[in-house]
Amino acid sequence: MIAAVERAGPLCAGIDPSEQLMARWGLPDDASGMREFAFRCIEAFDGVVPVLKFQVAFFERHGAAGLRVLEEAITSARSAGSIVIADAKRSDIGSTVAAYASAWLAPDSTLRSDAVTVVPYFGLEALGPVCDLARAVGAGVFVVVRSSNPGGRWLQTALVPDAAAASGVTGAGAPDIGAAAPAEGAKTVEDTLLAAIADLNAASGGVGHVGAVVGATLTPSAFPLASLGGIVLTPGYGAQGGTASGLARLFADCDPGTVLANVSRSLLDGGPEVGSLRSHADRLRQEIADALRPSSP
Amino acid sequence: MIAAVERAGPLCAGIDPSEQLMARWGLPDDASGMREFAFRCIEAFDGVVPVLKFQVAFFERHGAAGLRVLEEAITSARSAGSIVIADAKRSDIGSTVAAYASAWLAPDSTLRSDAVTVVPYFGLEALGPVCDLARAVGAGVFVVVRSSNPGGRWLQTALVPDAAAASGVTGAGAPDIGAAAPAEGAKTVEDTLLAAIADLNAASGGVGHVGAVVGATLTPSAFPLASLGGIVLTPGYGAQGGTASGLARLFADCDPGTVLANVSRSLLDGGPEVGSLRSHADRLRQEIADALRPSSP
Numbered sequence: 001m002i003a004a005v006e007r008a009g010p011l012c013a014g015i016d017p018s019e020q021l022m023a024r025w026g027l028p029d030d031a032s033g034m035r036e037f038a039f040r041c042i043e044a045f046d047g048v049v050p051v052l053k054f055q056v057a058f059f060e061r062h063g064a065a066g067l068r069v070l071e072e073a074i075t076s077a078r079s080a081g082s083i084v085i086a087d088a089k090r091s092d093i094g095s096t097v098a099a100y101a102s103a104w105l106a107p108d109s110t111l112r113s114d115a116v117t118v119v120p121y122f123g124l125e126a127l128g129p130v131c132d133l134a135r136a137v138g139a140g141v142f143v144v145v146r147s148s149n150p151g152g153r154w155l156q157t158a159l160v161p162d163a164a165a166a167s168g169v170t171g172a173g174a175p176d177i178g179a180a181a182p183a184e185g186a187k188t189v190e191d192t193l194l195a196a197i198a199d200l201n202a203a204s205g206g207v208g209h210v211g212a213v214v215g216a217t218l219t220p221s222a223f224p225l226a227s228l229g230g231i232v233l234t235p236g237y238g239a240q241g242g243t244a245s246g247l248a249r250l251f252a253d254c255d256p257g258t259v260l261a262n263v264s265r266s267l268l269d270g271g272p273e274v275g276s277l278r279s280h281a282d283r284l285r286q287e288i289a290d291a292l293r294p295s296s297p
Numbered sequence: 298m299i300a301a302v303e304r305a306g307p308l309c310a311g312i313d314p315s316e317q318l319m320a321r322w323g324l325p326d327d328a329s330g331m332r333e334f335a336f337r338c339i340e341a342f343d344g345v346v347p348v349l350k351f352q353v354a355f356f357e358r359h360g361a362a363g364l365r366v367l368e369e370a371i372t373s374a375r376s377a378g379s380i381v382i383a384d385a386k387r388s389d390i391g392s393t394v395a396a397y398a399s400a401w402l403a404p405d406s407t408l409r410s411d412a413v414t415v416v417p418y419f420g421l422e423a424l425g426p427v428c429d430l431a432r433a434v435g436a437g438v439f440v441v442v443r444s445s446n447p448g449g450r451w452l453q454t455a456l457v458p459d460a461a462a463a464s465g466v467t468g469a470g471a472p473d474i475g476a477a478a479p480a481e482g483a484k485t486v487e488d489t490l491l492a493a494i495a496d497l498n499a500a501s502g503g504v505g506h507v508g509a510v511v512g513a514t515l516t517p518s519a520f521p522l523a524s525l526g527g528i529v530l531t532p533g534y535g536a537q538g539g540t541a542s543g544l545a546r547l548f549a550d551c552d553p554g555t556v557l558a559n560v561s562r563s564l565l566d567g568g569p570e571v572g573s574l575r576s577h578a579d580r581l582r583q584e585i586a587d588a589l590r591p592s593s594p
Contacts (some may be wrong), residue, residue, distance in 0.1 A: 014393075016393070018392045018393075018396065019392075019396075020392070024312050027375070055393055055396075057387070057389060057396035057397045057400070058396050059392045060392070060396065060397065060408075060428075061396045061399050061400045061406070062401040062407075063364060063368055063400070063407035063408050063409070064361045064362075064364040064367075064368055064407065065361075065408060067315075067330030067360060067361040067364050068360075068361035070361075071361055072361055088390050089387070089388055090354070090386070091386055091388070091416050091418075092386050092450075093444065093445075093446045094446070095313075095315045095316075095317065096313070096352055096354045096355070097354070099315065099316075099352075099354035099355050099357065099358045100357065102356045102358050103354070103357040103358045103360070108359035109358070109360060110359075110361065110362070111357075111360050115388060119388050119416055119418045120415045120418065120452070121388075121417065121418040121441065121444075121449070121452065121453075122441075122446055122448065122449040122452075123446065123448035123450075123451060123452050124448075125446075125448030125449075126444075126446055126448050126449060144418065144419075147390065147418075147419050147423075148390075149390045149391070149420065149422075149423055151390075151419065151420035151421075151423050152390070152418070152419040152420040152422075153420075154420065154457055154489070155417070155418065155419075155420050155457070155486055156418075158455035158456055158457045158485075158486050159455055159456045159457075159458070159483075160451055160452070160455045160456075161456070161499075188455075189452055189455050189486075192451070192452075193576055228480035267301060277408075289569040
């Protein structure tokens with residue numbers, strides 16, 4: 001993924017066929033319309049955008065028929081050389097979370113993607129089967145850590161007393177974030193998770209298989225993202241309020257290729273024509289690459 | 298649901314066709330095997346167990362073909378008069394979470410269920426579209442609040458300073474849990490969520506549409522579950538370590554019909570024969586009803 005991002009730019013196209021967008025593109029809101037929508041996106045972004053993120057919820061709205069379209073779209077996009085993230089935000093424990101890992105990452109799954117998004121309400125340890133399978137098959141996991149919606153802040157910034165002991169992932173202590181911690185000996189839920197992800201990745205050497213989702217509209221937290229050891233996926237640029245200067249500030253010091261901006265609405269507004277969607281994507285890619293360039297102000 | 302539980306007993310059958318269980322039942326681990334598994338369960342539990350919970354992950358392992366089986370199973374079970382919970386543990390924000398609500402609860406969805414499980418990492422407010430649709434169509438939502446896995450405790454018990462203001466759901470203050478709070482002015486994530494759910498349900502009058510998932514192996518938290526105003530779904534009885542006395546202690550004072558014990562492994566071990574599965578379910582139902590009876594020790 002890092003090679004693709006360094007070559008083509010740090011843009012991830014969010015393919016979100018919502019009810020509203022289907023109407024705007026003049027397509028029927030059913031499985032056939034979803035298919036047309038997905039394949040126009042795949043054609044438009046081929047060779048321009050290195051990573052495609054399919055929002056599973058919009059396909060799931062149409063049940064098994066919608067998931068059949070998603071299978072086709074994922075398979076086609078990967079065959080064409082795109083990197084595919086399944087934005088499924090799955091979570092559970094034990095054999096259930098292992099089943100989700102299998103659905104989205106196993107080589108013999110019809111939904112096989114290059115990476116999947118997961119949600120850590122059960123703790124990071126519970127997501128072990130997804131991280132393990134990702135490592136085994138050379139895929140990735142993106143853990144939603146800091147979401148952009150204001151209604152999620154209170155939970156994600158709740159305080160974990162003695163966070164290092166609590167992360168419970170590797171048994172080793174979490175990296176020391178010292179003076180910046182919000183209360184003596186306590187870290188926020190989100191920073192505890194980021195530190196635990198860094199621990200997991202440190203065990204891999206190089207860039208690890210576990211990334212994080214961090215909203216583009218947020219200000220930096222105490223944890224230094226440059227030390228995550230994995231890729232950060234950042235949604236919220238454009239229509240949702242994220243700006244170039246915001247990206248530059250949030251990801252200062254991060255290595256080139258380790259930050260991937262997901263753009264959905266602002267990008268898909270370039271459609272429904274394949275040509276206009278493609279040139280719109282090309283402009284956005286340049287804009288975001290400039291914002292994330294190390295020399296950028 | 299309360300009427301069904303009062304009539305038939307507080308048992309929810311967790312239909313979890315895991316790889317291991319498919320093998321134990323001698324069924325092929327593919328869509329056809331899943332179909333056989335699901336329909337044996339539906340037949341065995343008809344008239345004995347009032348609520349069936351399908352674990353979506355195990356069907357999702359088989360992609361669109363697995364989801365097609367789940368559509369058939371949900372439709373058949375509901376036609377036969379069972380109440381169906383889709384254990385999907387979905388979560389997201391905005392139009393995406395609205396799409397999940399639509400997938401699992403909308404009257405015209407092929408996956409339409411009577412209730413769906415959701416995960417609150419984005420805050421409770423983000424789950425608004427699911428709660429709203431549930432209320433509009435007379436369905437239910439179960440928010441996973443206190444999970445039984447030890448690795449989730451640190452996050453779910455992280456402290457929210459000034460929790461009443463933070464819940465951000467109704468604008469009104471959360472119920473006062475006073476002296477039992479773990480630190481002055483602070484509440485845990487899980488108790489903040491429970492209080493916010495109680496607020497939502499209080500606005501409905503009677504028993505509200507929003508329930509909570511609370512692991513059967515846990516000890517009580519500061520929040521009094523009897524004041525939730527919704528149904529509590531409690532997994533973990535039997536194979537996972539939950540006991541009758543544990544249930545009685547955790548749900549003391551809860552109204553009859555408002556606590557529903559989900560049993561999966563301990564129940565499905567009664568298979569693969571329909572007859573033995575049925576009589577096994579009948580015994581378990583009695584055991585759990587006794588544990589939750591108000592006069593129980």
